[in-house]
Amino acid sequence: MNVQFSKPPVPTAFEHDEFDDHENVLFARDRKSGLTAIIAVHDTTLGPALGGCRIWPYPSKAEALTDALRLSRGMTYKNALAGLDLGGGKAVIIADPRQDKTPELMKAFGTHVERLSGTYITAEDVGVSPEDMEAVAEKTRHVRGTRATGLGDPSPFTALGVFEGLKAAASHVFGSSDLTGKRVSVQGLGHVGFDLCKHLHEAGASLIVSDIHEPAVQRAVSCFDATAVKPEDAHRVDADIFAPCALGGVLNAQTVPEIGAKIVAGASNNQLQTTEDGVALKKRGILYAPDYAINAGGVISIALATPGGGEQAVRAKTLAIAETMSAIFSRAEEANRPPEQIADEIAEERLNRRP
Numbered sequence: 001m002n003v004q005f006s007k008p009p010v011p012t013a014f015e016h017d018e019f020d021d022h023e024n025v026l027f028a029r030d031r032k033s034g035l036t037a038i039i040a041v042h043d044t045t046l047g048p049a050l051g052g053c054r055i056w057p058y059p060s061k062a063e064a065l066t067d068a069l070r071l072s073r074g075m076t077y078k079n080a081l082a083g084l085d086l087g088g089g090k091a092v093i094i095a096d097p098r099q100d101k102t103p104e105l106m107k108a109f110g111t112h113v114e115r116l117s118g119t120y121i122t123a124e125d126v127g128v129s130p131e132d133m134e135a136v137a138e139k140t141r142h143v144r145g146t147r148a149t150g151l152g153d154p155s156p157f158t159a160l161g162v163f164e165g166l167k168a169a170a171s172h173v174f175g176s177s178d179l180t181g182k183r184v185s186v187q188g189l190g191h192v193g194f195d196l197c198k199h200l201h202e203a204g205a206s207l208i209v210s211d212i213h214e215p216a217v218q219r220a221v222s223c224f225d226a227t228a229v230k231p232e233d234a235h236r237v238d239a240d241i242f243a244p245c246a247l248g249g250v251l252n253a254q255t256v257p258e259i260g261a262k263i264v265a266g267a268s269n270n271q272l273q274t275t276e277d278g279v280a281l282k283k284r285g286i287l288y289a290p291d292y293a294i295n296a297g298g299v300i301s302i303a304l305a306t307p308g309g310g311e312q313a314v315r316a317k318t319l320a321i322a323e324t325m326s327a328i329f330s331r332a333e334e335a336n337r338p339p340e341q342i343a344d345e346i347a348e349e350r351l352n353r354r355p
């Protein structure tokens with residue numbers, strides 16, 4: 001049948017730049033609660049698509065769609081690389097979490113998640129609290145990180161995974177994972193950054209710390225005998241390892257030429273502003289630990305926690321991040337390519353192995 005349009009058709013999700021053969025994209029509305037959400041199921045080859053729900057006052061629905069498509073694809077790679085039998089998905093709710101969030105809104109979201117029959121499993125992300133997830137759980141079983149299914153705050157596992165990955169990087173560059181006397185610049189001393197400092201301090205590393213929140217800096221200085229620097233100097237200081245644990249985009253055209261360390265290994269998401277910045281790091285001889293590989297401890301804890309706990313399985317999988325990182329570094333060196341490209345390739349290989 002030949003469909004006639006009186007004016008050029010509006011592009012759909014299929015024509016979107018970030019569309020990558022997503023299996024399902026659900027546009028969810030509930031007038032009564034005011035819910036407007038997009039749930040993107042990118043790939044369920046390895047299992048149901050696990051990915052958090054983000055509540056954000058997106059300036060436009062188009063930007064919300066961009067985020068849902070991009071982040072759900074990212075979860076496919078992250079879950080595959082972490083060795084989880086889970087696919088990738090993400091949900092975004094267009095709302096201001098400080099003003100618009102109500103139990104009714106969260107329940108309406110839960111109803112839509114339930115309609116996806118378990119192909120998407122939701123969890124907390126930016127703007128969503130454990131209480132919100134309890135409201136979602138009233139309408140669907142397909143939710144993780146609630147009191148009934150979780151180990152609580154995933155940050156300690158994220159920090160543990162980053163610590164293990166950082167040691168793998170040290171072993172690759174310095175020939176030993178022993179951190180005694182190694183100088184590590186930790187930027188951002190929040191949930192993950194502070195816990196990472198604890199591990200590093202116990203391992204005998206010498207800490208250089210920074211945060212925009214002064215009390216966080218003072219706490220780290222007194223707990224770990226750390227040296228404080230300004231946040232904007234964190235990447236520049238004379239250190240062996242730079243660990244970004246605050247913001248994304250810290251590795252960019254301005255910072256990469258100034259980095260003083262031989263290794264960049266930290267928890268922040270989306271550390272590379274562009275793919276060229278990864279290439280530039282490699283050219284400078286700096287080993288970059290791909291963020292989504294090294295910071296997977298949190299998603300591992302959300303995925304593998306059970307009503308009974310599941311802490312042992314979570315720890316084991318989190319500790320295995322070290323092996324994944326070593327495999328990435330060795331292959332990157334052999335192929336003379338940036339580690340983030342190799343990480344993507346290893347994730348794709350796991351996806352392609354499934355019939």
Ligand code: NAD
Nearest residue numbers: 155158188190191192211212213231245246267268269298
């Ligand atoms: P958080 O909000 O608890 O801590 C972030 C810290 O960074 C805060 O102390 C904040 O004051 C500080 N900060 C903000 N801007 C800064 C700047 N310009 N310079 C220096 N410090 C700055 O967050 P978190 O849970 O510790 O997460 C840290 C990073 O790791 C984020 O990028 C997050 O997306 C990523 N991450 C976290 C987890 C997790 O389990 N929490 C999992 C994966 C990735």
